[in-house]
Amino acid sequence: MYNKHLYIPRACTISAIREETPDIKTFKLSFREKWEMEGVDLVEESDFRPGQFVQVSVLGLGEAPISISSSPKDRGYIEISVKASGSVTEGIHGLKEGGEVGLRGPYGNAFPIDDCKGKDFIFIGGGVGLAPLRSLIRYVMSEREAYGDITILYGARSSKDIIFREELDGWNAVKDTKAYYTIDRPEPGWSGNVGVVTTLLKDIGDIKGAKVFVCGPPIMISFALKGILSFGARDEDIYLSLERYMKCGVGKCGHCYIGGKYACMDGAVFSYAQLKDMEVEEAAGV
Structure with missing residues (x-):
């Protein structure tokens, strides 16, 4: 997955929706066209790592950072599991199969x-x-x-x-x-x-x-x-x-700045040893 511009979302089609709980749904997202770099289809190659997140947008509502819940081994699509807890996520929940969302990313580091x-x-x-x-x-x-x-x-x-x-x-x-x-x-x-x-x-x-x-x-x-x-x-x-702190996803807005690091760029995955060294365990909610 490759984005030519940090702030330009890519259109994705919702190819399947699975209701996990009364307020959590899993969305299978497929890309409308190939997104290539040097001749490699980065969707088919699933160019993300476990622990990374994407920015998901709904027209007229904004966007929200959401972790990828599928594996890089799941070729040709990604899945996101969304809890309805605000205007954007509730807007995502209101979409049907065949509907569209915007996607930026993937962002952040990953599990080691x-x-x-x-x-x-x-x-x-x-x-x-x-x-x-x-x-x-x-x-x-x-x-x-x-x-x-x-x-x-x-x-x-x-x-x-x-x-x-x-x-x-x-x-x-x-x-x-x-x-x-x-x-x-x-x-x-x-x-x-x-x-x-x-x-x-x-x-x-x-x-x-x-x-x-x-x-x-x-x-x-x-x-x-x-x-x-x-x-x-x-x-x-x-x-x-620490994904709950993130907003822009690219270290620009400062919303996720904590202990001298940006959760969206240096995280969202941190070891507990890192958090202790940053002396931010309490601020991080741990």
Whole structure:
């Protein structure tokens, strides 16, 4: 994916819509024409990395930064999972298959996948925060033998708020992979775990040396950090996303400037060690 100008969005067609929860939908986006650089179709090559985001725009409403939830291995399209929480995202939710959005990007750094071969992975997600993690999970699953054990912990408000539920169950069936999910409060007919996502940490045992990826609401991230640190995770092995701070996506507006860095350019993925060095853990909500 290549944008010839930082501020010019590219028209995309919504080729499929999947309702994940009452307020979260996944949109499959296809490009109206090839976007080439030096003869290479960068859409077919899926030129983005897990953890990056795009700026999605709706005519007359503006744009919003949204993480890519598909894998670079998913050729010819990208997916975004959108929670209706403002005028732009509600506008996206109001679109139908065949409708159009504008797209800029991809922007930001990415999860350090090249440094993780042979390592155990732990993914901790809350709410729509599982979406950017899904991009990395799907990527790792496509090269499963290159990595160690994988554990996925996910928390939602209720059973109706669980996203990618079929995929969670499918991942749980993959060799050396475990997926656990929980809801915040008991409800009729629910026989699974009840409690915040950190209550699932008891199921994973020793996590020393594992790479840990966390994304979700600030309060969830804060408690998840305390939990995984108490289980022996190292600061430099914990990665978090600060995408909620971003606006322009290209380091111009200053909206995401924190600790001497721009979340949209230097992030949105930071290690916990980086945040501590920047002395911005509290400001970052962790």
